[in-house]
Amino acid sequence: MSYLFLKKRFSLVGSVSVLITNIIVLIAISFLGPLSPTAIAETTKVEDIRIGVRGDLTRLVIDLNKKVSPNIFGLENPYRIVIDLPDVDFFIPPNRKTISGGLIESLRYGFFTPGNGRLVIDLRSPIKIKNNFVIPPQKTKKWRLVFDLIPTTRVDFIETMGPSQRHKKIEYPQTKKFSNKIKNILPVVAIDAGHGGVDPGAIGVSGVTEKNLVLSYVKELDRQLRATNRIKTVLIRNDDTFVSLRNRIAKARDMNADLFLSIHANAHKDAKVRGFSAYTLSEKASDVEAQQLANKENKSDVIGGLNLGPYSNEVQNILIDFAQAKTNELSIIFARDILLKEASKSILLLKRPWRSAGFTVLKAPDVPSILIELGYITNKEEKNLLNNPAYKKKLCDVMKRAILKYLDLHSSKIKTP
Numbered sequence: 191m192s193y194l195f196l197k198k199r200f201s202l203v204g205s206v207s208v209l210i211t212n213i214i215v216l217i218a219i220s221f222l223g224p225l226s227p228t229a230i231a232e233t234t235k236v237e238d239i240r241i242g243v244r245g246d247l248t249r250l251v252i253d254l255n256k257k258v259s260p261n262i263f264g265l266e267n268p269y270r271i272v273i274d275l276p277d278v279d280f281f282i283p284p285n286r287k288t289i290s291g292g293l294i295e296s297l298r299y300g301f302f303t304p305g306n307g308r309l310v311i312d313l314r315s316p317i318k319i320k321n322n323f324v325i326p327p328q329k330t331k332k333w334r335l336v337f338d339l340i341p342t343t344r345v346d347f348i349e350t351m352g353p354s355q356r357h358k359k360i361e362y363p364q365t366k367k368f369s370n371k372i373k374n375i376l377p378v379v380a381i382d383a384g385h386g387g388v389d390p391g392a393i394g395v396s397g398v399t400e401k402n403l404v405l406s407y408v409k410e411l412d413r414q415l416r417a418t419n420r421i422k423t424v425l426i427r428n429d430d431t432f433v434s435l436r437n438r439i440a441k442a443r444d445m446n447a448d449l450f451l452s453i454h455a456n457a458h459k460d461a462k463v464r465g466f467s468a469y470t471l472s473e474k475a476s477d478v479e480a481q482q483l484a485n486k487e488n489k490s491d492v493i494g495g496l497n498l499g500p501y502s503n504e505v506q507n508i509l510i511d512f513a514q515a516k517t518n519e520l521s522i523i524f525a526r527d528i529l530l531k532e533a534s535k536s537i538l539l540l541k542r543p544w545r546s547a548g549f550t551v552l553k554a555p556d557v558p559s560i561l562i563e564l565g566y567i568t569n570k571e572e573k574n575l576l577n578n579p580a581y582k583k584k585l586c587d588v589m590k591r592a593i594l595k596y597l598d599l600h601s602s603k604i605k606t607p
């Protein structure tokens with residue numbers, strides 16, 4: 191299929207440029223006319239991705255709440271198609287991460303700059319786009335981008351979308367820039383302020399509530415992380431509302447989070463107890479106190495009027511799942527080897543600061559998750575310290591540095607700009 195054919199058939203507008211190292215082609219496809227000003231103001235949501243197979247044709251469908259003008263290009267070694275969607279947010283059901291079928295081996299998505307989404311489709315073999323079109327909203331009120339893929343040869347994969355050698359040469363310098371972009375899909379960190387709304391969490395000296403204290407820390411940490419321009423953050427709650435534990439996990443997974451931090455403050459009947467600590471998930475609690483803490487934190491859903499039983503089915507299955515084991519390994523690396531090491535340099539730690547127990551909120555099977563207890567609000571000095579803005583900045587800086595270090599080591603997405 192020649193470029194001209196593409197142009198005719200699919201109403202290609204705009205520029206065609208080529209990027210070549212290991213290769214290929216960037217085609218700016220404008221499916222629709224320019225967006226209206228009101229459309230720009232509101233974020234476009236990518237709501238679903240589906241694959242259908244008929245014979246040797248593989249159909250990829252992307253559901254959106256609004257029209258969007260994607261950029262599409264191909265890469266080889268291995269064969270991929272990349273679809274860039276400007277000004278979008280992802281609200282794709284979590285199980286879509288594992289879909290495959292026909293010519294599509296797997297797909298990934300994330301942000302390559304804040305707000306700009308990228309869908310990377312790993313292919314089983316070279317393809318060409320036989321057809322692509324937009325279906326405007328009908329009953330479902332969704333816009334649909336449809337791509338029909340068919341198999342082709344390697345040469346054709348390159349040439350199908352590729353114009354002349356002349357263009358390739360002209361565009362060659364862009365290649366490097368582009369491959370950097372691919373690596374620069376920003377990692378997503380979900381930050382969860384514990385409790386909220388009807389559930390105040392722990393109550394400390396002079397009536398300070400855990401829910402308000404931790405929200406102020408989450409906001410400060412969010413500010414610091416965003417200032418790095420290297421991370422996309424998701425706040426599970428950013429006001430005084432109740433969110434069930436299951437929905438906290440669901441939100442982190444929906445956003446394709448690379449890391450989930452649930453931030454809490456602790457209480458103890460002994461007013462002398464103080465110090466920062468971090469918890470990971472375990473079927474078997476590391477000690478009685480950790481289990482009591484988990485029981486207390488897990489009560490959140492009961493307080494909010496929901497009673498899902500101790501664990502959902504999903505969660506029970508997870509505990510024996512291999513994915514969970516791998517995820518938990520990463521959670522432990524982050525909590526024990528990175529965060530607590532970093533914190534020990536400048537923050538007072540609880541005795542045995544890393545512990546584990548069956549915290550419901552840490553049970554996402556595929557998102558490394560830890561629960562942080564900032565300190566004890568039942569200890570007067572620590573309560574005062576935690577309320578001190580300078581200490582808040584310092585503690586959030588410690589967490590920020592630990593997050594960056596972890597993502598540098600364990601996320602393929604992050605790269606220093």
Ligand SMILES: [Zn+2]
Nearest residue numbers: 384391454455
């Ligand atoms: Zn708590």
